Amino acid sequence: DIQMTQSPPVLSASVGDRVTLSCKASQNINKNLDWYQQKHGEAPKLLIYYTNNLQTGIPSRFSGSGSGTDYTLTISSLQPEDVATYYCYQYNSGYTFGAGTKLELK
Amino acid sequence: QVQLKESGPGLVQPSQTLSLTCTVSGFSLTSYNVHWVRQPPGKGLEWMGRMRYNGDTSYNSALKSRLSISRDTSKNQVFLKMNSLQTDDTGTYYCTREKFITTNWFAYWGQGTLVTVSS
Numbered sequence: 013d014i015q016m017t018q019s020p021p022v023l024s025a026s027v028g029d030r031v032t033l034s035c036k037a038s039q040n041i042n043k044n045l046d047w048y049q050q051k052h053g054e055a056p057k058l059l060i061y062y063t064n065n066l067q068t069g070i071p072s073r074f075s076g077s078g079s080g081t082d083y084t085l086t087i088s089s090l091q092p093e094d095v096a097t098y099y100c101y102q103y104n105s106g107y108t109f110g111a112g113t114k115l116e117l118k
Numbered sequence: 119q120v121q122l123k124e125s126g127p128g129l130v131q132p133s134q135t136l137s138l139t140c141t142v143s144g145f146s147l148t149s150y151n152v153h154w155v156r157q158p159p160g161k162g163l164e165w166m167g168r169m170r171y172n173g174d175t176s177y178n179s180a181l182k183s184r185l186s187i188s189r190d191t192s193k194n195q196v197f198l199k200m201n202s203l204q205t206d207d208t209g210t211y212y213c214t215r216e217k218f219i220t221t222n223w224f225a226y227w228g229q230g231t232l233v234t235v236s237s
Contacts, residue, residue: 013179046223048163055212055230056155056163061223099163103222107153107165107178 014038016100018110024118031087033113035100040080044104047076047085050112051096059098060085092117120144122152122213122228129234130203136233140196140213147171147189151216152196153224154187158209166211169196171219208235 015038025031035045043063048056058067060076063083073088087094095117100110126138140152147169154166167177167187175187186199196213210230217225 044222048224050163055227056224057227058217058223058225061217061221061225067217067223067225101163101165101224107222109163109165111162 014041014102014105014108016102016108016110018098018100018113020113021111022114022116024116025090026118027090027092029090031090031094031115033085033098033115035078035083035085035110037081037083037102037104039105041102041104043079044102045076045078045083046101046103047074048099048101048109049094049096050099056099090115090117120215120226122215122226124211124213124228124231126211126231126233128232129236130207131237132204132235134203135199135201136203136207138198138211138231138233140198140228142194142196142213142215145215147191147194147196150219151222152189153214153216154196154198155212155214155224156209157212157230158206161209166198203235205235208233 017036019034047060050056064076075086077084097112097114099112121143123141151170153168169187184201189196212230213228214224215226217223
């Protein structure tokens with residue numbers, strides 16, 4: 013099974029900061045990776061699909077990149093409403109979520 | 119618009135069987151895949167299984183021996199049944215639909231239903 017490792021587990025940042033979240037797969041996942049945002053008490057929300065495609069209605073400050081085993085979610089200018097847990101998810105072989113990165117305001 | 123809504127018992131006793139229903143609207147189950155994802159309290163997400171548009175199913179290997187997913191297309195419902203429940207099966211269970219057919223991009227989610235396994 014493919015393992016997904018997200019780092020850091022917790023990230024504290026200030027409003028306006030550029031924030032980078034990482035996700036590493038245990039083997040090549042051929043860009044078959046999505047990013048989800050989950051706010052407290054809510055269902056997950058699709059942010060980025062197939063590595064770098066912005067889901068409809070998601071602000072352009074979110075972007076994704078990566079290839080092979082290493083992937084990144086970037087928030088160009090952190091906003092208060094971005095406080096959430098972010099999960100990466102691979103579907104190249106089976107389906108595996110990362111453990112999440114909890115994003116907090118400093 | 120696309121909607122999914124989970125329903126179920128809320129409380130299940132250990133060793134018993136969980137039965138959940140995902141009722142969908144705004145699309146046909148014969149045109150899109152629907153997945154089940156669960157989340158223990160305070161923990162991460164776990165993919166459980168999938169009902170394909172053509173009726174085929176696939177399951178998480180860790181749950182396969184206990185899990186069954188089926189559907190009734192006339193009622194726009196997808197069903198999850200999992201037996202031999204234990205306390206670590208407690209969590210919120212979501213059904214979700216792919217953005218486009220066979221893409222695995224979970225664009226639509228239900229609100230989730232909390233299942234507590236306890237005597």
